[in-house]
Amino acid sequence: MARIQLENIKKAFGKVQALDGITLDVKDKEFFVLFGPAGAGKTTILNCIAGIMMPEEGVVKFDGEIMNLVDSAHRNVAMVFENYALYPQMTVYDNMASALRSKLYKTDEAEIKKKIQWAAKIMKMENLLERLPSQLSNGQKQRVAMGRALVRNPNVFLMDEPLAHLDAKLRNSMRTELKEMQANLGSTCIYVTHDFMEAMALGDHIAIIKEGKIVQIGTGDEIYYMPCNEFTAQLMGDPEINIIDAEISGSGNALAASFGINGSTVTYELPMDSGVYAKIRDRQLKRADIGIRPQHVKYSFEPAEGYFKATVYSYESIGNKSVIVSDLGDVRHSQLRMIAPNGLRVEPDSDIYIRLEIDH
Amino acid sequence: MAGLTLSHIYKRYDNSGKKKKVKNDFAVKDLNLVCEQGEFIALLGPSGCGKTTTLRMIAGLEEITDGEIYIGERLVNNLHPKDRNIGLAFEDYAMYPPLNVYGNVAFNLRAKGVAKDEIDKRVRAIAPLMQIDDLLDKMPVKLSGGQKQRVNIARAIIREPELLLMDEPLSHLDGKARQAMRTEIKRLINKIRCTTVYVTHDQLEAMSLADKIAIINFGVLQQFGTPAEVYDDPANEFVASFIGEPPMNILETTIINKNGTFFFTFQDSNLQIAVPKRYYSVVHDGFRCKMGVRPMDVLIGGEDSQGTPEEIATFENLGDERRIGIHVGDVLMMLITEDEKRYKRGDIIKLEVRGEKTHLFDTETGDRIREKK
Numbered sequence: 001m002a003r004i005q006l007e008n009i010k011k012a013f014g015k016v017q018a019l020d021g022i023t024l025d026v027k028d029k030e031f032f033v034l035f036g037p038a039g040a041g042k043t044t045i046l047n048c049i050a051g052i053m054m055p056e057e058g059v060v061k062f063d064g065e066i067m068n069l070v071d072s073a074h075r076n077v078a079m080v081f082e083n084y085a086l087y088p089q090m091t092v093y094d095n096m097a098s099a100l101r102s103k104l105y106k107t108d109e110a111e112i113k114k115k116i117q118w119a120a121k122i123m124k125m126e127n128l129l130e131r132l133p134s135q136l137s138n139g140q141k142q143r144v145a146m147g148r149a150l151v152r153n154p155n156v157f158l159m160d161e162p163l164a165h166l167d168a169k170l171r172n173s174m175r176t177e178l179k180e181m182q183a184n185l186g187s188t189c190i191y192v193t194h195d196f197m198e199a200m201a202l203g204d205h206i207a208i209i210k211e212g213k214i215v216q217i218g219t220g221d222e223i224y225y226m227p228c229n230e231f232t233a234q235l236m237g238d239p240e241i242n243i244i245d246a247e248i249s250g251s252g253n254a255l256a257a258s259f260g261i262n263g264s265t266v267t268y269e270l271p272m273d274s275g276v277y278a279k280i281r282d283r284q285l286k287r288a289d290i291g292i293r294p295q296h297v298k299y300s301f302e303p304a305e306g307y308f309k310a311t312v313y314s315y316e317s318i319g320n321k322s323v324i325v326s327d328l329g330d331v332r333h334s335q336l337r338m339i340a341p342n343g344l345r346v347e348p349d350s351d352i353y354i355r356l357e358i359d360h
Numbered sequence: 361m362a363g364l365t366l367s368h369i370y371k372r373y374d375n376s377g378k379k380k381k382v383k384n385d386f387a388v389k390d391l392n393l394v395c396e397q398g399e400f401i402a403l404l405g406p407s408g409c410g411k412t413t414t415l416r417m418i419a420g421l422e423e424i425t426d427g428e429i430y431i432g433e434r435l436v437n438n439l440h441p442k443d444r445n446i447g448l449a450f451e452d453y454a455m456y457p458p459l460n461v462y463g464n465v466a467f468n469l470r471a472k473g474v475a476k477d478e479i480d481k482r483v484r485a486i487a488p489l490m491q492i493d494d495l496l497d498k499m500p501v502k503l504s505g506g507q508k509q510r511v512n513i514a515r516a517i518i519r520e521p522e523l524l525l526m527d528e529p530l531s532h533l534d535g536k537a538r539q540a541m542r543t544e545i546k547r548l549i550n551k552i553r554c555t556t557v558y559v560t561h562d563q564l565e566a567m568s569l570a571d572k573i574a575i576i577n578f579g580v581l582q583q584f585g586t587p588a589e590v591y592d593d594p595a596n597e598f599v600a601s602f603i604g605e606p607p608m609n610i611l612e613t614t615i616i617n618k619n620g621t622f623f624f625t626f627q628d629s630n631l632q633i634a635v636p637k638r639y640y641s642v643v644h645d646g647f648r649c650k651m652g653v654r655p656m657d658v659l660i661g662g663e664d665s666q667g668t669p670e671e672i673a674t675f676e677n678l679g680d681e682r683r684i685g686i687h688v689g690d691v692l693m694m695l696i697t698e699d700e701k702r703y704k705r706g707d708i709i710k711l712e713v714r715g716e717k718t719h720l721f722d723t724e725t726g727d728r729i730r731e732k733k
Contacts, residue, residue: 179674201676224679314543316568
């Protein structure tokens with residue numbers, strides 16, 4: 001178990017600067033999520049921690065000790081990948097024992113057995129130990145891969161999109177299981193994902209990575225409610241947050257935001273107690289992109305006070321609720337998404353009246 | 361008028377040539393579907409359930425073992441695929457790489473010998489609809505997955521088919537592109553109002569796109585209904601657990617009678633839930649069945665709640681919503697709340713369920729047990 005620190009890590013592949021000054025401090029026993037779109041450099045960070053890649057600049061520390069020159073086999077890190085990489089000819093038991101039986105860890109069989117049984121219990125796969133990988137479902141295979149990492153009692157678990165292979169349903173149930181196991185692991189874990197639900201659900205802290213740089217580090221709530229920029233805001237939440245161009249007028253205590261919609265202008269007063277208000281006032285902004293989550297957009301099919309008119313672009317169910325996408329005409333961010341109940345009769349291209357609840 | 365009728369369709373693959381002995385069962389078994397003119401139906405099921413086989417039989421790419429298929433009023437059993445007047449869009453785009461987008465879209469019309477200016481008119485008409493107007497000169501290799509799929513669909517609908525068949529057209533695309541494309545398909549189909557059969561294993565896609573969903577398992581139709589029907593009123597346990605994410609909580613239960621009030625009880629758990637009154641006519645003391653309730657219909661009771669206190673096993677904060685898992689025996693029962701309160705593992709909450717959204721299923725067959733009217 002260890003505290004992992006990265007200081008100003010840089011790594012380039014040819015001309016591409018994959019990591020551009022990454023500094024992280026992962027506390028002992030923390031579940032830390034690296035989150036970002038494909039190609040952001042998340043996996044490269046893991047590889048640098050594992051010692052599979054050497055950074056050109058910067059320091060990797062485990063418990064304060066500089067690890068840059070320690071070879072990956074001796075760093076005692078356990079990696080779990082998207083593909084499970086199990087030995088096909090070995091039973092689950094032997095797969096899990098393989099690392100412990102190697103020269104490096106030479107553990108006696110009784111000890112191995114004890115460890116495997118402990119890990120199997122946490123991963124809920126006690127009944128699978130005698131099976132071959134070909135007799136396992138994908139979810140089970142991934143559990144074996146994690147169990148194999150677990151028995152080694154590593155300094156840190158590095159997990160690279162371990163659930164990305166699985167279909168939506170299995171992924172969600174595995175995520176819940178992982179969350180449950182996490183409490184029993186008692187070990188540092190660095191987890192790479194591009195799925196915001198995984199990041200939110202699992203991470204004690206989340207680092208948002210974009211183009212080799214850290215955009216924001218915080219807890220799930222901090223990142224969801226106080227995203228530091230548009231990029232972060234759009235990554236979190238499904239359906240994604242609406243971003244609207246606004247022109248700010250007024251001064252002092254009375255600020256108002258105006259949106260150009262369908263050629264006309266809609267103005268909202270910004271409530272003084274809202275977070276947006278303080279930010280705009282402090283920076284004396286004249287223009288701002290205001291983000292508003294779909295659940296804070298209200299609609300009506302009749303004209304109403306404080307509502308503006310737009311056109312329905314589409315209406316689709318996303319399970320327990322639906323999303324209406326409306327068209328605001330010829331503006332930069334022309335689509336506005338909002339949450340609606342299932343089973344409405346909404347025809348595309350019909351009129352809809354919308355109100356934004358800016359106070360959130 | 362019916363757009364498409366499947367009447368008692370069977371399909372059995374001939375496995376006699378294979379060395380390995382395969383169970384010679386039906387891939388599709390007694391399938392009956394009627395799809396109205398202009399309707400969008402989804403064939404939904406896990407992989408290997410026979411949905412693609414069904415689609416291929418409609419297209420004429422697969423022989424029918426038994427039964428009849430009508431497109432409109434025409435019996436098409438013995439009709440060649442090219443004479444069935446259908447448009448196909450599959451998961452792989454299969455475009456002609458040496459032709460540009462325009463050429464690909466126009467290809468079928470050219471093959472049919474449609475006049476050049478007529479082709480041009482139709483390509484130009486369909487391009488803005490599929491938002492490929494500025495891609496027409498590009499070669500297929502230059503296109504993104506989403507663009508390729510748009511070209512692919514344009515190519516299918518330019519022939520003005522009586523019937524449009526799509527097989528997992530979105531499964532190649534990543535999350536965001538898929539969502540955006542789903543919206544586009546929905547809009548497009550709404551505009552052209554072509555009878556469409558859409559194969560998918562993604563329940564969300566089926567729910568959001570289709571007018572009606574046919575849920576298939578092991579080649580047998582489980583339920584055919586609107587998204588709301590299959591979601592709120594599932595015919596059996598399979599449909600209930602397949603539709604919705606996270607899936608419906610389905611728990612084995614024994615019903616007990618406490619002074620005239622019935623309760624669901626669960627093995628290795630002290631959880632007790634009152635049985636909705638409407639089921640009183642079908643249950644009795646010691647009655648065993650399965651109870652199903654969706655995670656959104658499990659609620660956290662307030663201070664004065666009568667619910668049994670339970671310990672939280674998992675708490676996931678997903679931003680938009682929060683999911684809580686509770687152990688009921690060896691099953692993790694999920695509930696979803698939009699409540700802003702943050703819980704943690706080990707907290708005690710009282711559980712309540714929405715009685716009107718509680719379903720009963722037969723333990724053996726999985727069929728719905730319905731209240732007597």
